[in-house]
Amino acid sequence: MRNDIFEWMGETDQAVLKKYAAKATGDIVEVGVWKGASSLVMSKANPKAQIYSIDNYAHPYEEIYKIAQETLKGRKNVHLIHKSSGEAAKDWKTKISLLHIDADHSYEGVCKDIALWKDFVDGYILFHDYTAQVFDVKKAVEENFKEVGLEGGFAIVKV
Numbered sequence: 624m625r626n627d628i629f630e631w632m633g634e635t636d637q638a639v640l641k642k643y644a645a646k647a648t649g650d651i652v653e654v655g656v657w658k659g660a661s662s663l664v665m666s667k668a669n670p671k672a673q674i675y676s677i678d679n680y681a682h683p684y685e686e687i688y689k690i691a692q693e694t695l696k697g698r699k700n701v702h703l704i705h706k707s708s709g710e711a712a713k714d715w716k717t718k719i720s721l722l723h724i725d726a727d728h729s730y731e732g733v734c735k736d737i738a739l740w741k742d743f744v745d746g747y748i749l750f751h752d753y754t755a756q757v758f759d760v761k762k763a764v765e766e767n768f769k770e771v772g773l774e775g776g777f778a779i780v781k782v
């Protein structure tokens with residue numbers, strides 16, 4: 624099962640994530656980790672950055688948490704946080720250089736994550752699946768930000 628950890632992210636998007644992770648000058652936060660693939664990409668791209676990888680692994684995804692732990696085993700700069708986005712944001716205090724949002728893809732979910740995390744960011748927010756027709760990421764991002772860049776399947780917002 625470990626072989627298909629990249630099921631949610633193709634090579635083009637991995638390259639975009641790698642590029643932004645490499646230039647992060649401080650902490651990186653990811654909301655929506657799944658099997659750990661995107662966290663692994665960022666960890667390799669920037670071993671000096673601390674990466675906080677947040678996922679609630681709500682039922683029925685308990686087994687997926689174990690795969691993420693396996694994927695990220697030995698990556699000293701990755702901190703896997705088994706919490707919901709809301710719970711994790713409640714305790715958050717420090718600035719974020721790069722925020723990757725790839726969790727609840729509904730309009731309400733994306734708006735909620737923006738409200739929870741935006742003020743911590745001094746750098747970039749990347750929204751995955753921006754161009755995917757089946758989700759409402761685009762609508763939520765466009766309503767919340769005036770200037771939105773597009774690279775691969777990501778919306779890129781400078782904050």
Ligand SMILES: C[S@@+](CC[C@H](N)C(=O)[O-])C[C@H]1O[C@@H](n2cnc3c(N)ncnc32)[C@H](O)[C@@H]1O
Nearest residue numbers: 655656657660661678679680707708725726727
């Ligand atoms: C598309 S997957 C993430 C894919 C991953 N970034 C990758 O590229 O492999 C979405 C993840 O978001 C998580 N998720 C959904 N809603 C969440 C929430 N409110 N808080 C934390 N995680 C959430 C799900 O458990 C799931 O693992």
